Amino acid sequence: MANHTPQELADKLKDGLLSFPVTAFDSDLLFDEAAYREHLAWQASYPVAGLFAAGGTGEGFSLTPEEIATVVRVAVEEVGDDVPVLAPATGNTAQAVRNAHDARAAGAEGLLVLPPYLTEADQLGLEAHVSAVCSATDLGVIVYNRANAIYSAETVARLAEKHPNFIGFKDGVGDIEHLTKVYARNGDRLFYLGGLPTAETFALPLLQLGMSTYSSAMYNFVPEFALEFYRDVRAQDRAAVTDKLNRFVLPYIEIRDRVKGYGVSIVKGGLKAVGRDAGSVRAPLQDLTEADLADLTALIQSAVLQKA
Numbered sequence: 386m387a388n389h390t391p392q393e394l395a396d397k398l399k400d401g402l403l404s405f406p407v408t409a410f411d412s413d414l415l416f417d418e419a420a421y422r423e424h425l426a427w428q429a430s431y432p433v434a435g436l437f438a439a440g441g442t443g444e445g446f447s448l449t450p451e452e453i454a455t456v457v458r459v460a461v462e463e464v465g466d467d468v469p470v471l472a473p474a475t476g477n478t479a480q481a482v483r484n485a486h487d488a489r490a491a492g493a494e495g496l497l498v499l500p501p502y503l504t505e506a507d508q509l510g511l512e513a514h515v516s517a518v519c520s521a522t523d524l525g526v527i528v529y530n531r532a533n534a535i536y537s538a539e540t541v542a543r544l545a546e547k548h549p550n551f552i553g554f555k556d557g558v559g560d561i562e563h564l565t566k567v568y569a570r571n572g573d574r575l576f577y578l579g580g581l582p583t584a585e586t587f588a589l590p591l592l593q594l595g596m597s598t599y600s601s602a603m604y605n606f607v608p609e610f611a612l613e614f615y616r617d618v619r620a621q622d623r624a625a626v627t628d629k630l631n632r633f634v635l636p637y638i639e640i641r642d643r644v645k646g647y648g649v650s651i652v653k654g655g656l657k658a659v660g661r662d663a664g665s666v667r668a669p670l671q672d673l674t675e676a677d678l679a680d681l682t683a684l685i686q687s688a689v690l691q692k693a
Contacts, residue, residue, distance in 0.1 A: 391525035394435075394469060394495050395552040399576035399597050401434020402615040404604035405442035407653055408456055410664035416452055417664060422463045424605075424656075424663055429464035431608045434598070436460065437471045437497055442602045442652055445473045445499075447667040450480060454487035461492040469494035471527075474518045476502045481514070485522040495525035497555065500534035508540045519548035526550055529580060530567075531557030538563075538570035545574050555580040559587060561594065568595040582648045583641065585611075585634050588618045589626050602648070603637070606655030610689045633688040640681050646670040651681065658682040659690075 389397060406428050409420035428436060438460035439445040439453045448456065457472040464470065472488035474481035474496045485496055498518050506514070511534055519526050526548070530536050535558065536544075544551045554571070556564060557580040568577060579591045579599030588599050597619075604611035610633065617625040641647045649666060654673040656663045658681055665672050673681065 388465075389469060389494055389525075391495070391523075391550040391552045394525040395576045397469060398435045398495075398553070398578070401432070401598060402604065402612055403435045403437065403578060403598055403600045404428065404433055404611070405437045405440035405600055405602065406460070407605055407649075407656065407663045408439060408443040408445075408448065410667065412664070414665065414667050416448075416455065418455075418459055420663055421456070421459060424661065425460055425463045427661070428605070428608065429468045431604075431612060433468060433604065433608070433612075435469045435471060435494075436464065437473070437600065438493070439473050440471075440497060440600075441499075442600075442605065442649055444649060444667055444670070445475060447670075450476075450483055450487070453484060454491065457488055457493050458491040465492055465494075471495040471497055473497055473499055474526075475499040478514050478517050481518050482521045485518050485524070489522050489524055493524065495527065495552070496522065498526060498528045500529065500532045503533075505533050508537055511536055512540050512543060515544055515551070516547065519544070519551050523550055525552040527553035527555055527578075529555045529557060531580065535563070536567075538566040541567055541575070542570050545571055552576065553578060555600070556591075556596070557581055559591075564591070564594045564596075583634065583638050585614050585618075586630070586638065588615070589621070589623065592618060592621070602652050603634075603655065605652050606659050606661065607633075607685065607689050632692070633684065636684050636688070637681070640673075640677055640684070643677060644671065644674075647673065647677075651677075654678050654681050655685065658685050 409417040411417040439456040472493040584599035
């Protein structure tokens with residue numbers, strides 16, 4: 386049973402840092418439950434507002450529906466009493482509905498609806514997809530605006546009017562005009578979170594557009610730094626934010642951009658660098674090269690750990 390109503394969940398998530406824990410794999414690239422539990426316990430020991438299990442950083446795209454259900458269940462068992470755990474609703478509509486049922490059975494607090502698998506769709510199709518998920522559960526539902534799922538302000542408004550458990554809009558595009566329209570049309574009916582890669586880069590300007598929070602991938606391996614950065618953003622301390630961008634975030638992005646798919650791989654690399662190895666990434670992703678991992682390790686050591 387969820388600990389929060391959808392509105393209570395929205396109120397909690399909108400004013401705290403969010404993160405997507407990596408999914409730990411063993412040497413055979415099978416789910417490593419013990420390592421995952423250890424990672425979750427560490428993540429939940431800091432004041433994070435919510436954890437999205439089996440999401441993008443958690444390689445949910447490479448997990449089977451059965452694995453997603455297992456990962457979410459383990460996350461709820463390990464930290465659900467302390468931190469809200471949210472699950473993905475991914476793939477085709479039938480699979481997304483199944484994910485919703487599995488999440489409810491596992492005790493998750495909410496759902497993030499990822500873009501439908503592969504196909505293109507117009508607004509009525511996207512609306513039907515999200516409506517099917519919302520209608521299948523009483524959990525709070527957040528849509529992820531990115532890739533082939535770009536929701537117009539009007540579509541978001543119709544979903545919000547039809548489904549009381551539709552609570553949030555996550556953006557992974559960064560189109561300022563579009564975000565302005567969505568917020569102006571829907572206001573405080575929803576909460577808004579940033580979901581661009583390395584969201585810290587965009588956090589301060591997006592705050593002005595109503596995005597009070599964002600999902601931090603680097604929280605996985607430098608949680609104290611990530612929380613300090615979020616506090617600086619919410620305080621609108623431009624000098625502190627700029628210092629942290631120059632010191633760590635921008636050099637981190639330079640490493641991230643060397644290879645496609647490193648946005649996830651670099652997070653697992655970061656965990657290796659701080660002595661909390663969660664295993665390799667699954668194909669089609671690839672691990673950091675030895676040289677890239679060495680650069681990342683040196684950066685973390687000099688820009689974060691020595692500054693702590």
